[in-house]
Amino acid sequence: MNMPRPRLIINAFAMAVPSHNFFGMWRMPYALAHPYNEIQTWIDIAETAERGKLDGIFLADHVGLTAPWGGSHRLAAAGGFSFPNDDAFVICSALATRTTHLALGFTSSVIQSNPYNFARQISTLDNISGGRTAWNLVTSALENSYRNVGFEKLPSHEERYARAFEYLQAVYALWEGSWDDGAIVRDVENGVFVDAAKVHPIDFKGEYFSVQGPLHSTPSPQRTPFIYTPGLSDTALALAGAHAEGLFMSLQNLEAMRFHGERARAAVKAAGRDAGDLKLIQSTKIVVGSTMAEAEAKLAAIREWADPITDLMEISGIAGVDLSGVDPDEQLSVEELARSAPGFKGALGMANIRPDEKTISMHELASRTQAAPIVGTPEFIADELEKWQDAGADGINIADYQFHEGYVDFVDHVIPVLQERGLAQREYADGSFRNQVFGHGDRLPSTHPAAKHRGAYPTSID
Numbered sequence: 001m002n003m004p005r006p007r008l009i010i011n012a013f014a015m016a017v018p019s020h021n022f023f024g025m026w027r028m029p030y031a032l033a034h035p036y037n038e039i040q041t042w043i044d045i046a047e048t049a050e051r052g053k054l055d056g057i058f059l060a061d062h063v064g065l066t067a068p069w070g071g072s073h074r075l076a077a078a079g080g081f082s083f084p085n086d087d088a089f090v091i092c093s094a095l096a097t098r099t100t101h102l103a104l105g106f107t108s109s110v111i112q113s114n115p116y117n118f119a120r121q122i123s124t125l126d127n128i129s130g131g132r133t134a135w136n137l138v139t140s141a142l143e144n145s146y147r148n149v150g151f152e153k154l155p156s157h158e159e160r161y162a163r164a165f166e167y168l169q170a171v172y173a174l175w176e177g178s179w180d181d182g183a184i185v186r187d188v189e190n191g192v193f194v195d196a197a198k199v200h201p202i203d204f205k206g207e208y209f210s211v212q213g214p215l216h217s218t219p220s221p222q223r224t225p226f227i228y229t230p231g232l233s234d235t236a237l238a239l240a241g242a243h244a245e246g247l248f249m250s251l252q253n254l255e256a257m258r259f260h261g262e263r264a265r266a267a268v269k270a271a272g273r274d275a276g277d278l279k280l281i282q283s284t285k286i287v288v289g290s291t292m293a294e295a296e297a298k299l300a301a302i303r304e305w306a307d308p309i310t311d312l313m314e315i316s317g318i319a320g321v322d323l324s325g326v327d328p329d330e331q332l333s334v335e336e337l338a339r340s341a342p343g344f345k346g347a348l349g350m351a352n353i354r355p356d357e358k359t360i361s362m363h364e365l366a367s368r369t370q371a372a373p374i375v376g377t378p379e380f381i382a383d384e385l386e387k388w389q390d391a392g393a394d395g396i397n398i399a400d401y402q403f404h405e406g407y408v409d410f411v412d413h414v415i416p417v418l419q420e421r422g423l424a425q426r427e428y429a430d431g432s433f434r435n436q437v438f439g440h441g442d443r444l445p446s447t448h449p450a451a452k453h454r455g456a457y458p459t460s461i462d
Contacts, residue, residue: 004422008385009246009279009395009437011105012049012407015060016042016091018080020400021285023307026080030405037086039094045404046095049102052411053425056103056134056433057095058228058397059088063112064145066317070324076317079307089121096129101428103436105134105228110163111149112140115170115204116211122225123175123217131221131432131442136228136248137239139164161235166206168243168449173202175223176444177453178214200457214461221442222432224450228281232260240278241267242449245434246395250283252371254391257282261392273447279394279437285373285401286381288409295375302402312362323362331359373401378417385423 016036018026025031034041046057062085069075076083088106095104104125108118126133139160140146146154155163183198202213229236229244240247247264251257257280265275287302289295316323326332334357374384385396398410418424429435432442444450 005386005389006394006422007425008389008393008418008423009281010054010418010424011056011058011103011281011395011397012045012054012400013058013060013283013397014045014400014404015082016086016088017082017084020060020082021310023079023081023310023313024305025302025400025402028302028305028402028405030402034404037084039091041404042091042095043098045407046099046102048407048411050099052407052415053419053428054102054411054415055395055425055436056105056132057092058103058105058134058136059091059107060136061085061088061107062140062142062145063109064140064142064148066142066144066313068322068324069313069316071322075309076313079310081310081313082317089125092133093125093128096125096132099132100130101132101436103132103134103226103433104129105136105226107136107138109138109140109145110167111146111151114211115167115209116174116213116215119171119174119215120217122171123215123220123223126220126222126225127218131434133220133222133225134228134246134433135225136230137164137168137244138230157233157235161239163208164239166208169453170202170204170206170209170211172224172450173204173453173457174211174213174215175219175453176450177202177455177457179219180455181219184218196462197460199461201459201461202453202457203459222434222444223442224444226433226437232263237263237267238271240264241269241273242271244278245437246279246281248281248283248397249393250371254387257388257391257393277438277445277447280392281395281397282371282388282393283399284371284385284388284396285399286406286410286414287373287375287401288378288381288406288413289375290377290413292376292380295377298402299373299375315362315365326362328362331361334358334360378414381414382417382421382423385418386421389423 014020018036034044049057065073066076066082089108092104092106122133122135143154178200180198183195185192185195199214202211204211226246227244228246228248229240230248241264249260251260261280264278264280268275268278287295287299289298312328374381398407400406415424419426429439435442
């Protein structure tokens with residue numbers, strides 16, 4: 001007797017830019033009718049996702065230009081490739097008023113906002129959404145991002161992650177330690193709204209951040225938002241293993257999923273947590289047709305809008321070095337790339353290099369950064385997603401390969417098949433997003449590092 005499969009975590013994955021994954025997609029008729037910078041576009045996406053009982057919407061984000069291509073950013077700007085870029089958090093805040101169950105996920109770098117202000121924004125959004133916030137924590141590897149917020153240069157990989165670890169301790173202290181349970185009294189008869197003895201300054205002082213506290217926002221359903229992280233470097237996996245609840249992955253094939261999945265699970269265990277405390281979420285592009293021929297024709301039509309140089313520009317941009325003058329088939333030194341390209345240690349670089357490889361071409365590296373789109377009938381797509389689940393994936397981020405029209409196709413045609421197989425939920429669970437994913441309540445478990453801040457600050461504002 002076959003055991004029933006666990007359901008997949010399924011997010012709609014997009015970015016508030018004209019073209020996210022490929023140049024030229026903003027020129028498609030559907031995209032022109034649904035501009036990225038109009039809120040109705042995002043309301044339509046969110047309502048479609050919630051109609052299909054998807055877990056969440058997740059918006060990528062960054063605060064700087066990627067590396068130039070050919071000495072300038074002209075091609076990126078002209079093609080609308082990840083530029084311009086609106087604020088993901090603001091969009092998610094707006095969507096909180098138009099959705100009921102959908103998780104609201106967004107990327108925010110540890111340099112984007114100071115810990116206090118960020119913690120206050122998160123608590124506010126988690127409160128008004130009823131516990132539906134999800135944060136993709138990133139360190140930023142773009143020099144322009146750091147220069148935009150006052151740095152003179154891009155810090156080292158090690159310093160960027162040191163900042164992230166410290167940032168987490170500061171916001172954990174605010175979310176978990178500022179307010180005791182029961183601090184909100186609302187005693188009308190005696191005129192007491194807050195029990196001041198149960199509210200605490202945190203007096204956090206680190207190498208990079210200093211926060212007195214307490215947090216001015218009241219405790220939210222989750223207190224700490226559901227935490228995603230990306231990246232497959234050893235440092236990124238150490239961060240995910242200790243702190244994350246979801247790890248975003250963009251892997252080429254099932255073998256890579258199995259290999260990096262084992263690395264991620266090992267990192268979780270090394271941090272003293274259960275392997276199941278971290279969900280592995282694979283980025284997936286899906287093109288649906290009633291027949292294979294129809295799906296292939298739809299993919300061909302989509303590709304007519306896409307510029308083939310996109311993959312190479314993405315590698316160059318995220319690596320942080322202009323590779324426009326390099327023959328895409330030329331073998332490049334892996335050691336030199338790791339030394340000279342600041343973003344190469346991340347998910348688009350070293351994670352896709354075999355230990356015995358000394359050289360690699362841009363074309364080969366680009367081909368390894370993400371799986372080929374799954375193209376076919378709903379049944380074929382479900383079969384393929386089962387293979388990814390068997391290889392270790394706990395969920396998928398459906399990338400906006402067809403701009404936003406693809407979400408409608410997925411919800412209308414693929415979700416019913418996945419629900420029939422038990423791979424997609426038919427209804428939302430009660431409570432917060434964390435409870436929907438893990439089923440153990442709204443708060444982080446006692447094994448999570450954030451828990452040590454509960455009751456850790458004896459001084460009160462009383």
